[in-house]
Amino acid sequence: MNTPTDHVGPPLWLLAELTYRCPLQCPYCSNPLDFAHHDQELSTEQWLDVLSQGRAMGAAQLGFSGGEPLVRQDLPELIAGARELGYYSNLITSGLGLTEAKVQDFARAGLDHIQVSFQASDPELNNAVAGSRKAFDQKLAMARAVKDAGYPMVLNFVVHRHNIHQMADILALCENLGADYVELATCQYYGWAFANREGLMPSRAQLVTAEATVNRFRNQLAERDHPMKVIFVTPDYYEERPKACMNGWGSLFLTVAPDGTALPCHSARLLPIDFPNVTASPLEDIWYRSPGFNHYRGDSWMPEPCRSCDEKDKDFGGCRCQAYLLTGNADNADPVCSKSAHHDRILAARTAADHATAGLEDLIYRNADNSNVFCRG
Amino acid sequence: MDKIPRLRRGFRFQWEPAQQAHVLLYPEGMVKLNGSAGAILAEVDGEHSCHQIVTILEQRFPEAGPLAEDVSAFLAEAARQHWIEWL
Numbered sequence: 521m522n523t524p525t526d527h528v529g530p531p532l533w534l535l536a537e538l539t540y541r542c543p544l545q546c547p548y549c550s551n552p553l554d555f556a557h558h559d560q561e562l563s564t565e566q567w568l569d570v571l572s573q574g575r576a577m578g579a580a581q582l583g584f585s586g587g588e589p590l591v592r593q594d595l596p597e598l599i600a601g602a603r604e605l606g607y608y609s610n611l612i613t614s615g616l617g618l619t620e621a622k623v624q625d626f627a628r629a630g631l632d633h634i635q636v637s638f639q640a641s642d643p644e645l646n647n648a649v650a651g652s653r654k655a656f657d658q659k660l661a662m663a664r665a666v667k668d669a670g671y672p673m674v675l676n677f678v679v680h681r682h683n684i685h686q687m688a689d690i691l692a693l694c695e696n697l698g699a700d701y702v703e704l705a706t707c708q709y710y711g712w713a714f715a716n717r718e719g720l721m722p723s724r725a726q727l728v729t730a731e732a733t734v735n736r737f738r739n740q741l742a743e744r745d746h747p748m749k750v751i752f753v754t755p756d757y758y759e760e761r762p763k764a765c766m767n768g769w770g771s772l773f774l775t776v777a778p779d780g781t782a783l784p785c786h787s788a789r790l791l792p793i794d795f796p797n798v799t800a801s802p803l804e805d806i807w808y809r810s811p812g813f814n815h816y817r818g819d820s821w822m823p824e825p826c827r828s829c830d831e832k833d834k835d836f837g838g839c840r841c842q843a844y845l846l847t848g849n850a851d852n853a854d855p856v857c858s859k860s861a862h863h864d865r866i867l868a869a870r871t872a873a874d875h876a877t878a879g880l881e882d883l884i885y886r887n888a889d890n891s892n893v894f895c896r897g
Numbered sequence: 898m899d900k901i902p903r904l905r906r907g908f909r910f911q912w913e914p915a916q917q918a919h920v921l922l923y924p925e926g927m928v929k930l931n932g933s934a935g936a937i938l939a940e941v942d943g944e945h946s947c948h949q950i951v952t953i954l955e956q957r958f959p960e961a962g963p964l965a966e967d968v969s970a971f972l973a974e975a976a977r978q979h980w981i982e983w984l
Contacts (some may be wrong), residue, residue: 530915537963559979578915608909608922633924672907747979
């Protein structure tokens with residue numbers, strides 16, 4: 521049996537969630553439902569200190585995320601700091617608030633890559649999902665600006681039952697915009713997406729059709745030796761074994777939330793665990809020695825069926841957040857696993873997806889008013 | 898062998914002390930390179946040809962014997978992965 525402190529490597533990936541503020545209202549946002557009650561943000565100096573500590577520990581990949589990270593006026597300073605430290609820096613943005621001048625400024629400051637998220641392949645659906653009338657045109661303009669400035673570009677689409685029929689159009693749009701990578705990320709049901717799961721989850725039939733379309737397009741790209749890479753993240757709700765979430769708890773990924781809370785993944789804030797804050801402890805103590813980060817390291821915490829399972833070193837029992845959301849106890853096996861006593865909850869969600877009728881207007885949109893409702897409980 | 902390889906825009910090659918390895922960084926990804934891959938990519942600068950890279954490495958590692966086959970095979974794979982492009 522592995523004890524928590526065995527073989528803990530450095531955090532190679534640091535995700536800096538600079539702010540929960542965002543001009544969009546996507547109903548699958550991964551931010552906490554009660555984000556409106558976490559409105560403290562680290563200062564520029566505090567962020568630069570976090571970046572410096574993370575880099576000294578071995579972090580090489582850095583994501584600037586949010587919320588919408590462009591809301592932070594000190595972003596150019598943080599980008600320059602990251603470059604000086606030797607990070608490969610990724611800006612993960614909706615494109616709203618971006619301008620051609622900023623795209624150029626960030627390149628000069630040393631930003632390596634920009635990921636622009638889209639909600640759909642056409643303006644009407646895109647803007648309905650984003651809750652913003654001007655979003656699509658702005659995204660198109662900024663995707664072009666990103667390529668014009670010479671950056672590599674990832675285009676990200678969160679896929680759900682209302683846009684999954686658009687795969688062919690989405691891929692054509694991405695090729696047209698010159699994307700280097702396309703991430704088709706089927707909704708993961710945490711945060712706002714969990715609250716909206718019935719209205720978002722595609723049926724198996726929709727999924728099979730979409731996957732076939734993506735594979736056909738991939739084959740065409742390969743035949744043309746086209747460098748665009750298409751990553752299709754399939755929904756684990758249609759799997760029989762859980763994903764190796766975050767490659768293991770506290771194994772590679774370190775997220776720092778806007779208020780300085782350090783988390784093993786961007787969803788973990790929903791767990792009933794006390795996570796440390798970078799304003800109170802050095803990052804090295806947080807990563808290697810805090811109870812929060814050691815909570816699910818190793819496998820001595822596992823109950824059955826994980827404890828005696830010969831696949832536990834492969835999937836680490838799946839996702840703690842999913843176990844918590846679906847069973848009420850984060851120690852349990854991820855119910856995606858067919859060996860889980862709670863797998864019926866996944867089967868019920870699949871059945872519900874076959875019969876769902878909810879429209880976009882029935883979803884709970886991610887905004888401060890709705891967040892305040894969740895804060896009140 | 899006369900072709901000149903260079904890293905594609907958006908790829909960065911660097912030594913990582915924490916991993917005691919060269920890595921290749923790209924959008925949201927990182928490949929940890931083994932010793933020989935690191936030694937080859939270290940010479941990919943958009944100026945040295947494939948042939949020159951072989952000569953440099955054979956001088957640096959005389960005990961390794963002829964390296965042309967290994968270097969070409971690695972660079973071909975790196976091109977197939979779209980990590981590098983040919984000038």
